[in-house]
Amino acid sequence: MPIAVKIINHSDHPLPAYATALSAGMDLRAQLSAPIVLKSLERTLVPTGLFIELPAGYEAQIRPRSGLAVKQGITCLNTPGTIDADYRGEIKVILINLSAEEQTIANGDRIAQMVVQSVEQVTWEPAESLSVTERNAGGFGHTGKS
Numbered sequence: 001m002p003i004a005v006k007i008i009n010h011s012d013h014p015l016p017a018y019a020t021a022l023s024a025g026m027d028l029r030a031q032l033s034a035p036i037v038l039k040s041l042e043r044t045l046v047p048t049g050l051f052i053e054l055p056a057g058y059e060a061q062i063r064p065r066s067g068l069a070v071k072q073g074i075t076c077l078n079t080p081g082t083i084d085a086d087y088r089g090e091i092k093v094i095l096i097n098l099s100a101e102e103q104t105i106a107n108g109d110r111i112a113q114m115v116v117q118s119v120e121q122v123t124w125e126p127a128e129s130l131s132v133t134e135r136n137a138g139g140f141g142h143t144g145k146s
């Protein structure tokens, strides 16, 4: 599905792309004039230079990259981040350094991945009671207990 995209300051940055034939996500790159040094537990908002126009009925999710998480302890704080179909601003990524050491993010680093998905909007039908199910109100680890 083609969607409108604009990328700024992209001289050395390709448009995000699927890395393999069946990849769900496209990696997003940091668009930085200088590296960001993140202390342990520090968070920051990283620009990507990317602006997109999603069709109605779609969202984009910003998700962490597992490699960055396992190697450097860097993840997205608000995962999954939500890009609304009516958002026309720059896509930015909220990263946090959960490692004990300082971590550096450089211009062009692949910092997160974006997954485009269809979404439903719902309307409410106020009800006095809800249908009974096997689970009913059980949750938070209630299954498997004798």
Ligand SMILES: O=c1ccn([C@H]2C[C@H](O)[C@@H](COP(=O)(O)OP(=O)(O)OP(=O)(O)O)O2)c(=O)[nH]1
Pocket (backbone or CB within 6 Å): 062, 078, 080, 081, 082, 083, 084, 085, 087, 090, 091, 092, 093, 094
């Ligand atoms: O990781 C993210 C999350 C959000 N956004 C942008 C797109 C999204 O459409 C907008 C609002 O995001 P969200 O609804 O998560 O934030 P909010 O705190 O509820 O802000 P708002 O009141 O603007 O909705 O910010 C990003 O660029 N990156």
Ligand SMILES: [Mg+2]
Pocket (backbone or CB within 6 Å): none
């Ligand atoms: Mg919001």
